[in-house]
Amino acid sequence: MLDSTALDSTRFAALQQAPLWDFALAFYARPGVEQACLALQDIAAVDVCELVFHGWLFTHGLEARPEALSAQRQSCGEWQAGVTEVLRGLRRDLKRAERPSETLLALRERIKQAELLAERENLQRWQTWAWDADPPWQRLQNKPTMSNDTGIWLQERLLSPHDGQRSVFDEVTVEALQDAFDVLGRQLDPLQRAR
Template sequence: MLKTIALDSTRLQRLQQTPLWDFAIALYAKPGVEEACLSLQEEAGLDVCEVLFHCWLYASGLEATPSALAHQREQRRLWQCQVTEVLRGLRRDLKATATSNDSVKALRETIKQAELMAERENLQRWQTWACEAQNHEQRVANIADMPQDVAKWLLNQLLFSQSADPGSGGSNEQNGCFHSLQTLTYQLDPQQGAR
């Protein structure tokens, strides 16, 4: 983690003026981002909502404080496991049948919309957590020095305090994860490609 400095109210106001859902939709629509997010989800086991949350913070020059992040991460993980992943599993299970059965196709589409609503709710909970901290609790802080390599910064944010060992995956998996993070961060900061 990079050293942080006292929270700048201008950065926090900028964050509060950009809803996480709107930010996520805009970022997700950029070239390569959808594929990168799906790769991070499927191959690296990362929570795309958390990835987008850290990107949203970065765009305002902020980062989550490690001590506060651990509990929230667990709450969001539970939501993903108990709600979003259940819906995703149902949607995937119906895929084959939906190709030849119109009523199953309609049901699958309804489940797909519910899955999207679950993701939106999860993002809303991340946003509320970051923006509505009590005065005595600092959940976000300024990034003291903007990182030269945003993909590495993002990887550190995502792997900090996680139970998974970041070195346990094979080098191909790590390279794919890092490539996906580079795709994401290039869309956040196009100057990354020029450095």
């Protein structure tokens, strides 16, 4: 019997024709996605770039092999912490200014653009990780067809304990997280391609 998760070369070829950045822009523009991503980022410290990466793979019927993700997750996490989150913190600090000057507003806008470029760089790193694996089946596999709904699938990719520690959330937070993942799952479902 053939392994249903063995990487399908047709799916991988389609993935290589669809840049992650293009997917990110289209997905983020879908109704409710931006708010859901920001909620997950603020409530559970979810890396939105990794979230988008998993969504991109999902739309091609693929997923990352969990055992292969660890080093990439750490590398991208270091980038996020050292660059993106620093820029985000500066931007948010400047936003709190009472009666900001034109110069301060211009500075905040530049920092916002730098933050976007930092996120684009992070997405590029995820894409390169997926595309440049030799052989690609070491990092990617077909997404099993018999899985939970998309929101739960995405939640399992992002909130499963990666370092052996499980996050504990109160009931209200759990509900907010589930709502955000439900929104993202519903928006990913229409983007699915034929498998």
